[in-house]
Amino acid sequence: MKRIGVFTSGGDAPGMNACIRAVVRTALYHGIEVYGIMRGYSGMIKGEIVRLDTTSVANIVQRGGTILKSARSQKFMTKEGRQQAFDQLVNHKIEGLVAIGGNGTFTGAMKFEEEFGIPTVGAPGTIDNDLYGTDYTIGYDTAVNTALDAIDKIRDTADSHDRAFFVEVMGRDSGYIAIPCAIGGGAEIVLVPEQQQSIDTVIETLQTARKRQKSSFLIIVAEGDEEGNATIVANKVKEAIPEMDARVTVIGHIQRGGAPSAADRLLASQIGIAAVEGLVNGMRNVMAGIVDRKLVYTPFHDTIYKKKLINQGFMRMVEILSV
Amino acid sequence: MKRIGVFTSGGDAPGMNACIRAVVRTALYHGIEVYGIMRGYSGMIKGEIVRLDTTSVANIVQRGGTILKSARSQKFMTKEGRQQAFDQLVNHKIEGLVAIGGNGTFTGAMKFEEEFGIPTVGAPGTIDNDLYGTDYTIGYDTAVNTALDAIDKIRDTADSHDRAFFVEVMGRDSGYIAIPCAIGGGAEIVLVPEQQQSIDTVIETLQTARKRQKSSFLIIVAEGDEEGNATIVANKVKEAIPEMDARVTVIGHIQRGGAPSAADRLLASQIGIAAVEGLVNGMRNVMAGIVDRKLVYTPFHDTIYKKKLINQGFMRMVEILSV
Amino acid sequence: MKRIGVFTSGGDAPGMNACIRAVVRTALYHGIEVYGIMRGYSGMIKGEIVRLDTTSVANIVQRGGTILKSARSQKFMTKEGRQQAFDQLVNHKIEGLVAIGGNGTFTGAMKFEEEFGIPTVGAPGTIDNDLYGTDYTIGYDTAVNTALDAIDKIRDTADSHDRAFFVEVMGRDSGYIAIPCAIGGGAEIVLVPEQQQSIDTVIETLQTARKRQKSSFLIIVAEGDEEGNATIVANKVKEAIPEMDARVTVIGHIQRGGAPSAADRLLASQIGIAAVEGLVNGMRNVMAGIVDRKLVYTPFHDTIYKKKLINQGFMRMVEILSV
Amino acid sequence: MKRIGVFTSGGDAPGMNACIRAVVRTALYHGIEVYGIMRGYSGMIKGEIVRLDTTSVANIVQRGGTILKSARSQKFMTKEGRQQAFDQLVNHKIEGLVAIGGNGTFTGAMKFEEEFGIPTVGAPGTIDNDLYGTDYTIGYDTAVNTALDAIDKIRDTADSHDRAFFVEVMGRDSGYIAIPCAIGGGAEIVLVPEQQQSIDTVIETLQTARKRQKSSFLIIVAEGDEEGNATIVANKVKEAIPEMDARVTVIGHIQRGGAPSAADRLLASQIGIAAVEGLVNGMRNVMAGIVDRKLVYTPFHDTIYKKKLINQGFMRMVEILSV
Structure with missing residues (x-):
């Protein structure tokens, strides 16, 4: 050749x-x-x-x-x-x-x-x-680090305001990006396509944690999760727990770039x-x-x-x- | 005291x-x-x-x-x-x-x-x-640097794929965050509440640039711009220039956090x-x-x-x- | 228990x-x-x-x-x-x-x-x-990323000034940090304790590259290398190639810290x-x-x-x- | 023209x-x-x-x-x-x-x-x-941010080990880089060419702080300080307070590079x-x-x-x- x-x-x-x-x-x-x-x-x-x-x-x-x-x-x-x-x-x-x-x-x-x-x-x-x-x-490693860096920043606000943040990360049909972000970001819940986890379970987990006086939450949602994207999930949760101050962030295309x-x-x-x-x-x-x-x-x-x-x-x- | x-x-x-x-x-x-x-x-x-x-x-x-x-x-x-x-x-x-x-x-x-x-x-x-x-x-300075860091990453993809990215930054009713992001991010266009800039002008600018063989674009939109947020602006542009591969990124809450x-x-x-x-x-x-x-x-x-x-x-x- | x-x-x-x-x-x-x-x-x-x-x-x-x-x-x-x-x-x-x-x-x-x-x-x-x-x-992964981030910055100066930089990274008695830094940092040479590489070989490599009009160089030195630390190596090289503009940077303790x-x-x-x-x-x-x-x-x-x-x-x- | x-x-x-x-x-x-x-x-x-x-x-x-x-x-x-x-x-x-x-x-x-x-x-x-x-x-702004980022990392180790770190930053004959690094890095002492500050004062300050049970210290030294560079200053301090675990880091050329x-x-x-x-x-x-x-x-x-x-x-x- x-x-x-x-x-x-x-x-x-x-x-x-x-x-x-x-x-x-x-x-x-x-x-x-x-x-x-x-x-x-x-x-x-x-x-x-x-x-x-x-x-x-x-x-x-x-x-x-x-x-x-x-x-x-x-x-x-x-x-x-x-x-x-x-x-x-x-x-x-x-x-x-x-x-x-x-x-x-x-x-x-x-x-x-x-x-x-x-x-x-x-x-x-x-x-x-x-x-x-x-x-x-x-x-992959870079994308996870970029997403995690964003999640670290979001947690500053979540903690300061006692809020719940639903953060959507990339990953098409898999939780490969979502899972290390959840573990490394100290998230309470992660939703990935590979595992069925109903909204009801999510709501229950959050309510239990609230009873333990936990006030800020991080929920990582893989873009391909079957319960829907972060906005859909957040809306369902807000319906069930209206007193929770919940926000959505879609990390988006920054995950594709950078050194x-x-x-x-x-x-x-x-x-x-x-x-x-x-x-x-x-x-x-x-x-x-x-x-x-x-x-x-x-x-x-x-x-x-x-x-x-x-x-x-x-x-x-x-x-x-x-x- | x-x-x-x-x-x-x-x-x-x-x-x-x-x-x-x-x-x-x-x-x-x-x-x-x-x-x-x-x-x-x-x-x-x-x-x-x-x-x-x-x-x-x-x-x-x-x-x-x-x-x-x-x-x-x-x-x-x-x-x-x-x-x-x-x-x-x-x-x-x-x-x-x-x-x-x-x-x-x-x-x-x-x-x-x-x-x-x-x-x-x-x-x-x-x-x-x-x-x-x-x-x-x-x-303020931190938020601008965070947004700009995200924009640098987005440009990697914009360049690689010859795309237009409409990036929405924070700033409530002002372009204070949007403007240094546009200058420092090498954006073609910036939309801020302080200045009327019609969608028609935006479309015209993009079409002129496309004729000069420019293939990737960055448009920074301040969240309070009166033409609407990044998604609205992007949709209007896509309607006028359907052959343009346009994407939207909302940088969001990461701008509030970090060291x-x-x-x-x-x-x-x-x-x-x-x-x-x-x-x-x-x-x-x-x-x-x-x-x-x-x-x-x-x-x-x-x-x-x-x-x-x-x-x-x-x-x-x-x-x-x-x- | x-x-x-x-x-x-x-x-x-x-x-x-x-x-x-x-x-x-x-x-x-x-x-x-x-x-x-x-x-x-x-x-x-x-x-x-x-x-x-x-x-x-x-x-x-x-x-x-x-x-x-x-x-x-x-x-x-x-x-x-x-x-x-x-x-x-x-x-x-x-x-x-x-x-x-x-x-x-x-x-x-x-x-x-x-x-x-x-x-x-x-x-x-x-x-x-x-x-x-x-x-x-x-x-380990964090330390390598921190060192590499520093090396990326040093290369900006190396390129701008046509210089050779001898960069010392940590790692005690091993090249585990030095090697990915060399590969990821685009270094010409890496000196690690695990492998004997004489100063003469280093000098020869640099002189050959200089003949090919290469003007900036990055040499990564593991702190435990037996030819000595970055300063010692740089001095030996400068003695042999006095016309080379050579500098030393010891990355040091920043490799231990950070998120x-x-x-x-x-x-x-x-x-x-x-x-x-x-x-x-x-x-x-x-x-x-x-x-x-x-x-x-x-x-x-x-x-x-x-x-x-x-x-x-x-x-x-x-x-x-x-x- | x-x-x-x-x-x-x-x-x-x-x-x-x-x-x-x-x-x-x-x-x-x-x-x-x-x-x-x-x-x-x-x-x-x-x-x-x-x-x-x-x-x-x-x-x-x-x-x-x-x-x-x-x-x-x-x-x-x-x-x-x-x-x-x-x-x-x-x-x-x-x-x-x-x-x-x-x-x-x-x-x-x-x-x-x-x-x-x-x-x-x-x-x-x-x-x-x-x-x-x-x-x-x-x-200038970039160099200060780069130095400060390094100092943040060094403090992780200083805190973890109850150490004193003498950190040398660039700036030729001025304290322009050193001063915001000291303020933003939470340093106890800063040595700059513009102000005479004898080693004796430095030693006294450190000893007073040690009596207050303070255990980790950050001393920023501008490269042009007349008491000498960070290594010289650290050696003088170690002579006076031998029980202090003191280390030196020279941030060096990374301050010149980067985005x-x-x-x-x-x-x-x-x-x-x-x-x-x-x-x-x-x-x-x-x-x-x-x-x-x-x-x-x-x-x-x-x-x-x-x-x-x-x-x-x-x-x-x-x-x-x-x-």
Whole structure:
């Protein structure tokens, strides 16, 4: 393999740049040329492809976002779009790809490989940590720290005013972000999609705590919880306990940005190196991940269809710690 | 004056604790006893009053929120409530008050002084910076830095995805928070209550910029803007420019919390000292503030009825800098 | 077991408070009384022992340092000292201990158990991450993030002035802090005790890079490196390459403080719970740790005498990434 | 004026990039072309001069350091060097300069104007805040916040271990950084060049406090204090009070880097605009500054030879607040 391409796709995540840097420098270390494909599959189709050298990735290890930008591409979902993408890669003599993104990204890569034979190795780049095949995804640790920092600030007000705050954190269909935020933020209650917890239980818990003279509360709500988002939950609670001074904060998009944490930079660097070395060694249709501190390549098929379960022990922790 | 009380009232603000610390230590320095009144006027009525010494305020200069807590009191708006508050102060032999808060707080203090003769000196504690009689209020600098830090993170995503973000910041009826966020955050547009700026102008500005190939945008919206909040503005824009990928983030309550900035700790300390020394020197019904780096005492009447105008030059700056 | 004690000992580490909180609440959850022993073994000897309840540990999960304080005790190294400590525990009816600290702490606990039969379960609290029996120690992740944040700032100056910065980080006899700082900080070179790397190699690497027109450099030096500390290394380099503008920064004690990271709060909470539940289940002379995301109890003897080896792959990463 | 140049010189400071951005965009706003001169006078001599447009300064408002880099130039101190610099400016048709830096920078600019008639307007860019003609310099607020953040972390350890920490902050020959750090950091003592404070007084203060059972101490030492740096002061104190557990931390270069604070971005933007508009209006040999919130142009001669005095009230504040 003499020339590879790298791109980011799907929602941006802190550490994507650190991963791009690792991909570029590892390729160069192995004597392989490397090109950056802008805006994911969209730029691949349009031929927005640029040569990267070692200075292209200088001073980006600490930057949030992605220098290669990201976009969704409807066109790549069509055969015609993928044909155009393939033609662009052929024009640029690109023989293999490193795709930094999530399951949508890997699904596209699998289809592309099936039709055109271009091998791709994936890197798990998403704040949601919902990918099978790696303990942590790139961006997850940073997102949790950002959310927790916001929660620490909110607690200042909650304490000062004896209020209840319903704080909504990201995480799509999982409680991966919500749970460490609840444990680390000293929350009384956490609502996550993985576990049914009725509003009635929430109300009961709050009423019991109020009887014990507890006056300020923190309730963390994962955006995908089935009882609804933080506003819906807060309204139901306020209906049941009208004397409670309850507020809602949606932490939102700040969770996607900012300088990556140390753990995310390390993970992104490990995976970036592994992705290139995987390609060099003939791998395809696999995602590089770290499981129990060891490098593991998992077939895209598994990352897409297998579910990474959340540690059930964490739910018990919230209960014990809010005693 | 042998014994004074100190309390915080209204919305909490970073630096309130630094101010409480300065009040306590200055009182002790002058040989005056000092009591903390919990939960503002509400605790005054109920007699939630505790002796404070130098260690009561150790290690709080860097803490957000307020160790004296804050609350609104309907009862203090009645003559009966104020009578009870007065009785409590008499019981505790408290001869003067330092009130840390905003205009609601000062209005109560004026009324209270008129009826019962208890002198109060005020300290401007609010993130909104909307108080006449001081260049900056305690908590304002921190709130702006917190909002700006969030905006920096949001821009990572805006850039990576070529999106427009409509970011709503606090500030009640003023653009004091919004404007430095717009200048420091590199925003294209800022909407503030002080200046009429129609949606049509906003749309036009964005369309012009798009023609110049600009692809990501930051629009800062002050919560009190008359065109409506960030969501309303974003929806109007999306209607006019449907191809623009526009998102909304409401920064919300995190702006109230967190460790106070250096400037806020310094300001809070200066004002805490000045408030006590004002009381000692026989002042009443005035707020201690800093205007052009000099200590100034302004009658409550003026802080309440005079309007602090925003620097019009700042609006021009946003225009120039987004060229 | 009806009553236990908890203390912190050795250098303080961010997350110790989160661990104390977890110990207290878990004990209460299981109906066990819990006492805080101030200043480690020193306070145990003097009987500085206080009852803790659920509110004693409210609002500390996010605080650096340790509310139980820490100290070294010469006296506990004598039989007489330990006898006094034992008498104090008997007086307070304390039947078991949770010791948060490092190997010095655990060595004392083993000796104490041997002589007086008081069972102790340990929690690994040290920023150095040099304890066998757990992948990460409490405080390590925060210390690395703090050091890295400082390094990011230093790089601004290094880049602006085309300088070389020799940055010394903590870590006693290991490169656990230095290595992620080097990878995450984009350093050219890292010097750690685990690996011999002569000054000559350092000088050669820098001269090669200078020939490639590289103008700013970051060299991370672990405090325990055998070539000497950052100042010594920098002086040797300056002697060899006098035209290089080289500066030294010792990050120092700031690495021990600050709000714990999300990962440290989670780890501290897991381990605090596990330590109490270990005691309840009859364990003694073991440290609770997390290895490959699973709870593991390791005999004190092993934590003290077995060496936790650093991942050799990380050294190769620095080399590849500084291409 | 049709074309101007901008450069940064002297030690880098957070906010320099925000100032460069403002200079560039203001020039373009007024239809003036703008060139960036790399590495200060050194790059001017060598002709390292690049055209800047609006995108050259996109996304830098939040970045520490300076994209134009900075360097000291011995050669510019010679007539020959200045002649070469002038020739380069003539070649590039540059008719006026904006110089971002401190007194060394302005001294060079004055000499240059005298000999070659090229007008320069200065912008005060230094963390030291020691320039007459502006209340605050660009970078000062950020440096104080960075130092204070480090001090907050150090206090965690000081408290946990009952230690005294001697913390050295930057500031060349002034206490501008040290004083807000002392007030905002809750320090017991501050040593600054502006005020004689003998070691004996320091020792006495510490001994008095120890008698009052105070166990942890923070002493802030400005790097230019005449009693010597933090290490020297600490050693003298340890000699007098050997039982005190005293440590030294030199905060060092991290004070120069990092994202600029909100206040620094605003100030840098105001001054960048003012510098260009000053040039356009025919000014020369003046520095743009903000005094009492108003824009002021001060002759270079005054910024160099007049001394900006520190507020003496601040020293009294430290005394009162450490009661």
